[in-house]
Amino acid sequence: MKKKDYEAELEPLQVELAGVARWLKHCGKRLLVILEGRDTAGKGGAIGALQDHLNPRQCRVVALPRPSDREAGQWYFQRYVPHLPAAGEIALFDRSWYNRAGVEKVMGFATPAQVEAFLVQAPIFEKLLVDDGILLFKYWLCCDQDKQEERFAERLEDPLKRWKLSPIDLEARRLYADYTDAREAMLEATHTPHAPWTLVDFNDQKRGRLILLRDLLSRLPDRDVPPPGIEFPPLDHPPLQERYGRLKPLED
Amino acid sequence: MKKKDYEAELEPLQVELAGVARWLKHCGKRLLVILEGRDTAGKGGAIGALQDHLNPRQCRVVALPRPSDREAGQWYFQRYVPHLPAAGEIALFDRSWYNRAGVEKVMGFATPAQVEAFLVQAPIFEKLLVDDGILLFKYWLCCDQDKQEERFAERLEDPLKRWKLSPIDLEARRLYADYTDAREAMLEATHTPHAPWTLVDFNDQKRGRLILLRDLLSRLPDRDVPPPGIEFPPLDHPPLQERYGRLKPLED
Amino acid sequence: MKKKDYEAELEPLQVELAGVARWLKHCGKRLLVILEGRDTAGKGGAIGALQDHLNPRQCRVVALPRPSDREAGQWYFQRYVPHLPAAGEIALFDRSWYNRAGVEKVMGFATPAQVEAFLVQAPIFEKLLVDDGILLFKYWLCCDQDKQEERFAERLEDPLKRWKLSPIDLEARRLYADYTDAREAMLEATHTPHAPWTLVDFNDQKRGRLILLRDLLSRLPDRDVPPPGIEFPPLDHPPLQERYGRLKPLED
Amino acid sequence: MKKKDYEAELEPLQVELAGVARWLKHCGKRLLVILEGRDTAGKGGAIGALQDHLNPRQCRVVALPRPSDREAGQWYFQRYVPHLPAAGEIALFDRSWYNRAGVEKVMGFATPAQVEAFLVQAPIFEKLLVDDGILLFKYWLCCDQDKQEERFAERLEDPLKRWKLSPIDLEARRLYADYTDAREAMLEATHTPHAPWTLVDFNDQKRGRLILLRDLLSRLPDRDVPPPGIEFPPLDHPPLQERYGRLKPLED
Incomplete structure (x- = not known):
């Protein structure tokens, strides 16, 4: 998908998302979006598209x-709980408790x-959250191995993406099929009526982001909370300028 | 500044920043960047430029x-301290303890x-951090009132930016000169050898970001930590594809 | 019960509890004891008896x-979760999430x-903890109103206990029967096989503490972890004395 | 000192401390008491005497x-800061940041x-707290080696005190004089006008506790905040009794 087309389609969705954010704040609702998926599928980019204008x-x-060692000896969900959204907030989880069913x-x-214990607990834990009123959405981003290969190669080349690579990725390549199996086992256990998974095809990442965002918006309740009215009276003086005493600003 | 030129200049700086991040991690160094400034100057955009590829x-x-009420009754710096960077980390503060010397x-x-008490404590507190080895940089983003007026108007119009406006901004307009005075008093007290301020002209936001990023990079010590070598052996089978059992992915 | 008899019976129980603590640490087990009950029943004293030698x-x-306001807008159990015990730890909850079914x-x-929502969620939440291996015990301390009256009067008189009184206690007296009803409704919903309640008669507080401690010990698994062997070789010099340079100690 | 005499002297001090607690709450003041000292000197018992009726x-x-590993890579004081008292609160530190100047x-x-860095930072850090209005008191509990030997022997024998012993104590015996030297160096650097140390002779622990408590009370400002007036009207019915439906209480 071309960047220009992508941006043209993205913007109205982000405008709608801004409305959702207003509605959440107005009603004190909480939104929790979990992003999981195949390595290189594009979680980071999807999160960027969501948070960009919030x-x-x-x-x-x-x-x-x-x-930490101490956390490792706690209830598995314990370290995630403090990060659940409070009233009016949005939390975007870049990976989540599902690590246990995937990479781990x-x-x-x-x-x-x-x-095994995790797969039993996760749906119960999520039901507690959902019954408490948290709006929970779980996305798993898919991509085929040829795309993954391309992206690994790109990460190796592109100094801006190089940090995304670690030796563990060598294993991710070798274990592509195991990850698929793990995902299927995870879906079997945790694709529930109260907290269903949504798989999104991220072979084309831009298209994937649009699909995800569109899906998320379509599943949120109707809302229409206009922004608070603000009016700017004209200044009663010519616009002022920065005035520097102690220190001058850097310029080119 | 044109978007195209901006992006062409930005990328090599971000590549250099990625190197800094590698160096920080390698040495266990900590980087703390505080972003303050005139309302509408462009803190959010500057943060975006910094974190985008990290x-x-x-x-x-x-x-x-x-x-919270309980926090309001604590040592003023207490609620910020848990967010200081740990070894190898970068923390970008979108506003900071300097709220007290500005908006408050x-x-x-x-x-x-x-x-008054804050202006006495801040340099001492910061000296503790700097002496402990934290790399601390403080930027104040400047813009003239005509630009501010334009941007307020844009925020009123643009549904993606509407959330940035609040009734308090009406006051920010009226009190433009007071904010200037407050900044000068703040510089007087807190522009110290160990934690100097840098003012950056953000009348042109793209240019401002480049100046800021260039300045930050120029003041970090030399470093050259190559990324760990990774080699991808060829797959010993044709690339696999996602295989779906329980659930099909959303497509367009 | 007389103080002397109480202390004679208490000590061997506390010795046994010290053994439990050693066992918990050795195995990385977690112990969570919730203390709830009638106002003035004696939660504080019971906690003292438990923690005194740990x-x-x-x-x-x-x-x-x-x-806080922010916490009030979160999942009800969220603010309690960070205080759950980690491996090897003991947490004694002086009141707990059951506030909602009692005083609230x-x-x-x-x-x-x-x-209503709480009474549905509590057993499910507790099952998650218990299934994760947390040893959870819930005690509700009972006392009749004549004892309660005596103790309220004592709190009014005794300056060491005066802090325990608040205007809300006036209501607790008036609503004695409502608290009984609330307790019964709570038991109905949350006295579960995986996390049963134990009621303890605290009309005699010393006796109550012994009963509680004995019950707790009887329900913990067998264990016998001797303390690590330590031997103190004789000092090879006469015992030293404190030596004061900069500052002398306070003496009578 | 005899237990009976001790208790007779302790009680009025605890009553006075209860008054201090009321005053702190009323004024939103914060009290921070640091307890450090020679191994076996009696920090735990002193803390017990302070908190017993609060x-x-x-x-x-x-x-x-x-x-944790992450904390070890942070500003040294960072992990202590979240535990500083909020308005109206008392924090009793059982060991503190002074670990670095002692055992470490x-x-x-x-x-x-x-x-060295710690000894430079501690007074500055403490001055920030004191200037912010925190009432800070630092006690170092002293005891001679013959007493220490007795107490180590007692810990070895007494199963209720056995947990206090660890292999590190073998070193503490061997290094008695080094600990003295470390304390003197610590006093040299951190016995400041704004946060002075008080040494207390704990060769007799009961006497030591009384001295400490008396000293603390003598250095707190005058206060006289009567507890809020509460009157209990007579019950308009005979006192009620616990009534058990779902579950009977444990009795002897």
Whole structure:
């Protein structure tokens, strides 16, 4: 998809999302969007499209580091709970508790018993959140291995994307099919009526973002909260200029 | 400045910043960038330019909400401290403890005694951080009132920017000169050798971002930490495709 | 019960509890004890008996203040979750999420719908914790109103206990029967096989503490982890004395 | 000192402390008491004497575990700051940031440069807190080695105190004189007019607690905030009794 077309389609969706944000704040509703998916599928870009025009005091991206030793000895969901949205807030989870059913399972970082326990607990935990009124959406971003190969190669070349690569990605390539299996097992256990998954084809990332955003908007309740009316009376003096005493600004 | 020229100049700076991020991680250094400035100057856009190609697990934007009642009764700096960067991390503060010397002072949300106490404490607090090895940079983004007027008008019109407007902005217009005075008093007290301010002219926001980023990069120590070598052996099978059992992906 | 008899019976129980603490640490188990009950029944004293000889780095008392505005707009259990015990730890909850089914219900601080939702969620939430391996015990401390009257009167008189009284206690007296009803409704909904309640008669507080402690110990699994062997070789010099340079110690 | 005499002297001091607590709450003042000292001197007992009759929602004991890896890479004071008291609160620090000048220095857990940096930063950090209005008191509890030997022996014997012993204590015995030297260096650097140390002789622990408490009370400003007047009207019915439906209470 061409950038120009993409941007033309994206903007009205982002305008609608800005309306959703206003509505959330007005009603004290909470929105939680989980983004998971195939390595290189495009979680980061999708999050960018979502948060780009939202108030950073309302919309937070949650990308947790590895658990500390102490966290590793706690209830598995414990370290995620403080990051759930409060009234009026949006939380975008860049990866989430589903690590356990994906990378941790495939790479052997969690035991089969831990994975099993997780798959039992996740739907119950999510039901508590949903019943409490949190609007929860779970997206899994898909892409085929040829696209993944292209993107790995691009990350190797592009110094702006180089940080996205780590030795673990070598394994992700080798274990492509295992990740598929893990996803299917995860869907089997956690694609529930109260917290269904949505898979989105991200072989074309721009198209993927539009599909995701459109889907999210279509599933949020109707709302129409006009922004508070503000009127700017004319200044009663010519516009002022910055005036510098102590320090001059850097210029070119 | 034209978008095309801007992007052409921006990219090499972001590549250099990616190198800085690698160096920070490698040495366990901590980077703290404070962004303050005139309303509408362009803090959000500058933060975007900084964080755009950084790992969200390494680089966090800190945009704190209003203090709770309990926080309001604590040491003024207390609620900011948990957000200081840990080893290898970058924290971008979208506003900061300097609220007290800016909006809180001008709008009367803090008493003159509180502002005075803040101006005494801030340099001392910052010296503790800097002496501990935190790399601290403080930017104040400037713009003249005619530009501010344009941008307020744009925010009123543009539904993607409408959230940036609040009734308090009416006051910001009326009190343009008071904000200038407050900034000068703040510089007088807190432009220190260990934690100097840098003012950047953001009358042209794109140019402002480039100046800021260039300045930041020029003041960081030399570093050259190549990314870890990774080689992708060819796949020993044709690239796989996503295979869907439980659920099909959304497509257009 | 006489103080002397009480202390004679208490000590061996506390010794056994010290063994439990060693076992918890050794196995990385987590112990969570919730103490609820009639106003004046003696939660504080019971907690004292439990924590008195435990390592404060292992055993924490959790007595949360009122929720902040932001917390009030979160998932009801959210503010409690960070205080759940980590591996090897003991958490003693002085009141808990059951506030909602007790004081908040009786005093009208929560709506009937909120209370209802809580009574549905609590057993599910607790099952998640128990299934995760947390050892959860819930005690409700009972006392008759004549005892309560005596204790209120004592609190009014005794300056060391005066802080325990607040105007809300006037209501607690008037609403004694409502609290009983609320407790019964709570038991109906939350006395579950995985997280049963234990009621303890605290008309005699010393006896109550012994009963509670004995019950808790009887329900913990067998364990026998001897403390690590330590041997103190004799000092190879006469015992040293404090030596004061800069400052002398306060003495009588 | 005899237990009976001790208790007779302790009680009026605790009554006075209860008055201080009321005053703190009334004025929104903050009290921070740091307890440091020779191993076995009696920090735990002193804390018990202080907190025994205070509201656990107002007075917290802060006994932090070892820093996590992430915390170890932060500003040294960072992990302590969230535990500073808020308005109306009391925080009792069972050990504190002074670990760095004591155990970490003597045992070699911190480098000489880190210790040196700490000794420079601590007074500055504390001045920020004191200037902000926090009432800060620092006590160092002293005892001679013969007493220490007795107490180590007692800890080895007494199963209720066994947890207080760890292999590190073997070193504490061997390094008694080094700890003295470390304390003197610490006093030299951090016994300041704004945050002076008080040494208390804890060779007799009961006497030590009384001295400490008396000293603390003598240095707090005058206050006289009577508790809020509460009157209990007579019940208009005979006192009620607990009534059990779902579950009977445990009795002996």
